[in-house]
Amino acid sequence: MSVYQNLFKTLHRAALIPFFVIGDPDETTSFELVKTAIDAGADVLELGIPFSDPVADGPTIQKADIRALASGMTPARAIAFIQRVTAYRPIPIGLLVYYNLLIQYGMEKFFTDFKAAGGTSVLVADLSIDDADEIAPLVQKAGLETVFMVTPNMTEERIKEVACRTTGFIYTVSLLGTTGERSALSDAVRPLVQKLKALTDKPVCVGFGISTPEHAKEVAAAGADGVIIGSRIVKFIESNLTDPAAMKSQVADFVGNVKRSLQGGTCPRG
Amino acid sequence: MKLKGRYGSFGGFYVPEVLIPALEDIEAGFERFRDDPAFVAELDELYRNYAGRPTPLYHAKRFSELVGFQVYVKREDLLHGGAHKVNNALGQGLLARYMGKKKIIAETGAGQHGLATAMIGALFGFETKIFMGSIDIARQNVNVHKMKLCGAEVVSVTGGSCTLKDAINDALRYWTAHIDDTFYLFGTAGGPHPFPMIVRHFQSPIGREARQQCLEQIGRLPDIVTACVGGGSNAIGIFSGFLDDKSVRLVGVEGGGKGLNTHEHCATLTVGSVGILHGARTYLLQDENGQIRETECISAGLDYPGVGPEHSYLKDSGRAQYTAVTDKHVVDVFNTFTRCEGILPALESSHALAWLVTQKGKLPKDTVAVINLSGRGDKDVGIIEQYTK
Numbered sequence: 001m002s003v004y005q006n007l008f009k010t011l012h013r014a015a016l017i018p019f020f021v022i023g024d025p026d027e028t029t030s031f032e033l034v035k036t037a038i039d040a041g042a043d044v045l046e047l048g049i050p051f052s053d054p055v056a057d058g059p060t061i062q063k064a065d066i067r068a069l070a071s072g073m074t075p076a077r078a079i080a081f082i083q084r085v086t087a088y089r090p091i092p093i094g095l096l097v098y099y100n101l102l103i104q105y106g107m108e109k110f111f112t113d114f115k116a117a118g119g120t121s122v123l124v125a126d127l128s129i130d131d132a133d134e135i136a137p138l139v140q141k142a143g144l145e146t147v148f149m150v151t152p153n154m155t156e157e158r159i160k161e162v163a164c165r166t167t168g169f170i171y172t173v174s175l176l177g178t179t180g181e182r183s184a185l186s187d188a189v190r191p192l193v194q195k196l197k198a199l200t201d202k203p204v205c206v207g208f209g210i211s212t213p214e215h216a217k218e219v220a221a222a223g224a225d226g227v228i229i230g231s232r233i234v235k236f237i238e239s240n241l242t243d244p245a246a247m248k249s250q251v252a253d254f255v256g257n258v259k260r261s262l263q264g265g266t267c268p269r270g
Numbered sequence: 271m272k273l274k275g276r277y278g279s280f281g282g283f284y285v286p287e288v289l290i291p292a293l294e295d296i297e298a299g300f301e302r303f304r305d306d307p308a309f310v311a312e313l314d315e316l317y318r319n320y321a322g323r324p325t326p327l328y329h330a331k332r333f334s335e336l337v338g339f340q341v342y343v344k345r346e347d348l349l350h351g352g353a354h355k356v357n358n359a360l361g362q363g364l365l366a367r368y369m370g371k372k373k374i375i376a377e378t379g380a381g382q383h384g385l386a387t388a389m390i391g392a393l394f395g396f397e398t399k400i401f402m403g404s405i406d407i408a409r410q411n412v413n414v415h416k417m418k419l420c421g422a423e424v425v426s427v428t429g430g431s432c433t434l435k436d437a438i439n440d441a442l443r444y445w446t447a448h449i450d451d452t453f454y455l456f457g458t459a460g461g462p463h464p465f466p467m468i469v470r471h472f473q474s475p476i477g478r479e480a481r482q483q484c485l486e487q488i489g490r491l492p493d494i495v496t497a498c499v500g501g502g503s504n505a506i507g508i509f510s511g512f513l514d515d516k517s518v519r520l521v522g523v524e525g526g527g528k529g530l531n532t533h534e535h536c537a538t539l540t541v542g543s544v545g546i547l548h549g550a551r552t553y554l555l556q557d558e559n560g561q562i563r564e565t566e567c568i569s570a571g572l573d574y575p576g577v578g579p580e581h582s583y584l585k586d587s588g589r590a591q592y593t594a595v596t597d598k599h600v601v602d603v604f605n606t607f608t609r610c611e612g613i614l615p616a617l618e619s620s621h622a623l624a625w626l627v628t629q630k631g632k633l634p635k636d637t638v639a640v641i642n643l644s645g646r647g648d649k650d651v652g653i654i655e656q657y658t659k
Contacts, residue, residue, distance in 0.1 A: 051560075051561065052430065052561040052562045053430070053435065053436075053439055053547060053548075053562050054439075055285070055286065055439050055442045055443060055548070056286040056288075056446075057443075058443065059429070062429055066429075066430070069561065074559045075559055075560070076559075099284055099546045100545045100546045100547060100554075100556070100560040100562075101559065101560045101561075102560075103545055103546060103560065104545060104556065104558070104559060104560030105559070105560070125286055126284045126285055126286055126546070126549070127284060128283070128284075128285060128286070128287045128289075128290050129287065130271060130283070130290070131282065131284065148287070149286070149287040149288070150287070151287050151288040151291075153288065153291045153449070154287065154290075154291070155291075158290075173287075173288060175447075176288060176446065176447055176448075176449060176450075177288075177443075177446050177447030178443045178446055178447065
C-alpha cells in the first residue's frame with residue numbers, strides 16, 4: 001500500500017497539506033517556515049521547485065517562484081532542502097515541478113535523488129494524463145508515487161485514466177483556473193469529490209482556491225482525504241517580506257487553525 | 271487529443287490538465303471546418319478583399335545589384351494591418367466564429383499579432399483582450415493605440431521579463447479560467463498542439479502563392495527561400511510551400527541581438543538546447559537548470575526564448591538551416607533596403623534581408639532568393655531613430 005493510503009487510513013480525518021515554494025523568500029527562511037508548518041500540524045507537505053514560467057500558477061505563487069529564483073534556488077539545492085526537511089521530521093513530501101526542470105536535470109537521476117532525500121510523490125504541473133507514460137514508469141522505478149490532476153471539466157474517461165495511473169493521490173483542482181486564493185469555495189468541489197469517490201478507491205486531495213479553515217472543513221466534509229493549501233500560505237510570506245518573525249507566527253496560526261477545524265467535531269477513533 | 275502534434279521528437283501538448291479540454295475543442299473545431307466548403311469560401315473571400323491576398327512577388331533589382339544575386343520579395347508587408355499576422359488572425363477568427371465563440375484573447379510581442387487580432391475582433395464583433403508585456407507596450411505604443419481604436423482591451427503584463435513569453439504565460443493563465451466561452455487566438459506557430467498545425471495552415475498561402483509566382487515570373491523554383499524566425503509563423507508559412515522541393519534551400523534567420531557571445535539575443539535554434547516551454551518540446555534558450563532565459567533583440571516580434579516545434583524538426587532533419595544576425599546588421603540593412611527600394615521593411619523581416627547581405631560574393635549572379643517580407647517597418651521608425659542616435 002502506498003505511503004499516502006497508509007497515512008490517510010490511519011488519520012480518520014482529512015490530511016492537512018500546506019504548500020510552499022522551496023527557497024521562498026530565501027533558503028534559510030523557507031526552511032524555518034516549513035518547520036513551522038510541520039510543528040503546527042501539517043500531515044503532508046506539498047513543495048514546489050521554482051520555475052521561471054509557471055503557467056499553472058496564479059500571481060501569488062508566480063511571485064514566490066521569482067523570489068526563490070532570485071535567492072538562488074536550483075533543483076539540486078531543492079533536493080538537498082528536502083533532505084533537511086525529512087531529517088527534521090519524517091513526513092510525506094509531494095513534489096510539484098515543471099517538466100523542463102526534470103528534463104534538464106535528467107529524469108532518472110532526479111527521481112533517484114528525490115527518493116534518496118526522503119521524497120514521496122511527484123506531480124508534473126505541465127504534463128497531462130495523455131503523456132503519463134513519459135514519467136510514470138521512471139517515478140515508480142525510483143520507488144516514488146505518481147500524482148495526477150483531475151479538473152472539473154474533465155471527461156469521465158480521462159478521470160478513469162487518472163485513477164488508473166495514480167499510485168499516490170489524485171490532485172483534484174476545485175475550480176477552472178490557476179492557483180490562487182478565492183473568497184468562496186467553488187460549487188464544483190462536492191460533486192467532483194463524490195464523483196471521484198464513486199469511481200475509484202485512490203485517495204483524493206483537493207487544492208486550488210482553498211483559503212480559510214472553513215473552506216478546508218467544507219472540502220473535508222465533501223469526502224476529501226486531504227486538503228492542499230497553497231496561495232493563502234504563500235501570501236503570508238509576500239505580506240511580511242521584511243519581517244520573517246511575522247511570517248512564521250502567521251503561518252503557525254493559520255496552519256494550527258486549519259488543523260483544528262479539520263479535527264473539530266470528529267472524535268479521534270481507534 | 272485526436273492528433274498528437276508531433277514533429278519528430280518535437281511538439282506535443284505539455285500543458286496543465288485543465289487546458290486539455292480547451293485544446294481538444296479547438297482541434298475538433300479545426301478538423302471540422304478546415305475543409306468545409308462554406309468556411310473555405312468565406313476565408314478565401316476575406317483573404318482577397320479584406321486582407322489583400324494574393325500579395326505580390328517583387329523583384330528588388332537595386333537591392334539585387336547590391337548583393338550580387340537576384341532577390342525577390344514576397345510582399346506580406348502590403349497586407350491589411352501591415353504584416354502576415356492577419357492571415358492567421360482571419361483564419362482562427364473565422365474558426366472561432368464558426369465554433370460559436372464570442373470572446374477572443376491573444377498574446378502579442380511587437381503588437382502585430384495583437385493588432386491583427388483586434389482588427390478581426392472588430393470585424394466579427396468579438397470581445398477582445400490582448401496580453402502584451404509592459405516593455406513591449408512601451409516600445410510599440412502606436413500598435414497599442416491601434417488595438418484600442420479597434421475596441422480591444424490591452425492587458426499590460428508585468429511578470430518576468432515583461433515581453434512576449436510572459437504575455438503568453440498570462441494569456442494561458444487567463445484562458446485556463448475562461449475556457450468555457452473564450453477562444454485563444456495563438457499568434458505564432460509554437461505553443462501546444464494544435465496551434466502549430468493551425469497557424470501553419472493559415473499562413474501557408476504565403477508559400478503556395480510564392481511558389482506559383484516564381485514559376486510564373488521566373489519560370490523556375492527559387493534557389494533559396496529565407497525568412498526571419500521568432501516563433502516562426504511567417505517562416506513556416508513560406509517554407510511550407512517549398513518543403514517538398516528538395517532543391518530549394520530554406521534559411522531561417524534569428525535575432526542575434528548584441529551578439530551570440532552574450533545572452534542578449536533570441537537565437538533559439540542557432541545556439542539553444544531542447545526543452546519544454548509553453549506546451550511544446552522544442553529548442554529553447556535556457557540556463558543549465560532549465561530556467562528560461564530572458565531574451566533581447568531590437569525587434570520585439572522575434573524576442574522569444576522558444577520557437578515553433580516544426581522548425582526544431584526542420585533544423586534537426588537538416589531540411590532547413592537556421593542562423594542569426596545582430597541588431598547592428600539589421601539596422602544597417604533596414605536603412606540600405608529602404609534607400610534602394612523605397613520600402614520600409616519591418617525590423618523582424620530585416621533579419622532575413624541582413625542574412626542576404628552576408629551572402630554577397632558567395633552566390634552566382636543568377637541565384638534566385640525569395641525573402642518573405644513579413645511586415646512593414648513603419649512601426650519601427652522610432653526605434654531606428656533611437657538606435658542611430
